[in-house]
Amino acid sequence: MTDQMKAIVAKEGEALKLADVDRPEIGAHDVLVKVAAAGLNRADLVQRAGKYPPPPGASQIMGLECAGTIVAVGEKVTRWKEGDRACALLAGGGYAEFCAVDEGSLLPVPENLSLTEAAALPEAMMTVYANVFMRSAFKEGESVLVHGGTSGIGSMAIQMLKEAGAAKIWTTAGSDEKCAAAKALGATHTINYKTEDFETVVKEGGGADVILDMVGGEYVQKNISAARVNGRICNIAYLNGSKVELDLIYLMVKRLILTGTTLRARSAEEKAEIRAAIEERFWPKVASGEIKPVIEKVYPIAEAEAAQAAMEKGGHIGKLLLEVG
Numbered sequence: 001m002t003d004q005m006k007a008i009v010a011k012e013g014e015a016l017k018l019a020d021v022d023r024p025e026i027g028a029h030d031v032l033v034k035v036a037a038a039g040l041n042r043a044d045l046v047q048r049a050g051k052y053p054p055p056p057g058a059s060q061i062m063g064l065e066c067a068g069t070i071v072a073v074g075e076k077v078t079r080w081k082e083g084d085r086a087c088a089l090l091a092g093g094g095y096a097e098f099c100a101v102d103e104g105s106l107l108p109v110p111e112n113l114s115l116t117e118a119a120a121l122p123e124a125m126m127t128v129y130a131n132v133f134m135r136s137a138f139k140e141g142e143s144v145l146v147h148g149g150t151s152g153i154g155s156m157a158i159q160m161l162k163e164a165g166a167a168k169i170w171t172t173a174g175s176d177e178k179c180a181a182a183k184a185l186g187a188t189h190t191i192n193y194k195t196e197d198f199e200t201v202v203k204e205g206g207g208a209d210v211i212l213d214m215v216g217g218e219y220v221q222k223n224i225s226a227a228r229v230n231g232r233i234c235n236i237a238y239l240n241g242s243k244v245e246l247d248l249i250y251l252m253v254k255r256l257i258l259t260g261t262t263l264r265a266r267s268a269e270e271k272a273e274i275r276a277a278i279e280e281r282f283w284p285k286v287a288s289g290e291i292k293p294v295i296e297k298v299y300p301i302a303e304a305e306a307a308q309a310a311m312e313k314g315g316h317i318g319k320l321l322l323e324v325g
Contacts, residue, residue, distance in 0.1 A: 007096035063094020104272025162186035294318030
């Protein structure tokens with residue numbers, strides 16, 4: 001194995017291109033994955049714009065999730081061996097032929113999935129679990145509003161909430177086609193935000209116990225209005241802006257929790273805890289096919305520029321992926 005590899009390089013003002021870079025070295029608790037495919041996430045676009053730098057020590061290469069075959073293991077790795085198929089949550093480095101990842105951020109790829117399919121799962125499933133099930137403490141029988149129901153995260157949130165026994169799953173989407181896709185995944189109520197007001201629909205339906213939002217902007221106040229007493233509202237992004245003017249009286253009146261998290265900069269120990277919970281609670285559903293990756297399109301890694309342009313444009317249902325090799 002050479003000490004060089006191909007990876008997507010991003011230079012300011014230039015199109016993404018495939019170039020030769022140093023292959024990553026692994027630490028005692030790391031494995032080296034020969035990447036088969038990597039998932040795209042909107043965080044990649046924010047990083048490229050210079051507004052979401054990798055945490056200290058992480059790869060500067062974009063890519064927050066991948067799947068592939070393990071080709072080397074660190075001296076203190078206990079679970080994994082060379083030849084294992086795995087998918088991984090990354091702090092960076094997915095747009096490349098090889099990536100290094102802490103062993104606690106890996107999940108085994110079930111036999112029913114290809115490596116490319118598996119690359120669509122880690123970031124979405126771990127984001128949903130960390131924010132809906134941990135931070136927002138979702139309980140069986142509660143009602144949930146998921147914004148962006150056909151995004152990678154939204155499509156996975158619907159499936160996980162269905163399996164976890166949500167009483168109602170409202171979701172917003174920007175077209176009738178997307179609403180139909182969300183309904184097929186398990187959403188009980190779909191709202192075309194271009195023709196309907198989700199605040200009114202959810203309030204008239206009894207309100208949401210948990211709200212997962214990546215939109216921000218005017219949605220923040222609307223979420224407060226749509227939440228039930230003791231509701232929890234969790235923001236994972238602010239696509240429409242993070243600076244908003246709010247009337248917070250209903251935080252008090254309804255005893256609401258307004259919170260938000262990011263996943264990328266968490267410690268290896270925290271990520272391992274989330275991964276272990278997913279493997280125990282939801283991974284059997286992935287292996288049985290009850291929870292499935294939702295994939296819009298797979299691009300060759302050399303077409304990363306086109307793939308990111310498609311993500312920026314929107315309109316896709318599920319994940320966009322880069323296939324390596």
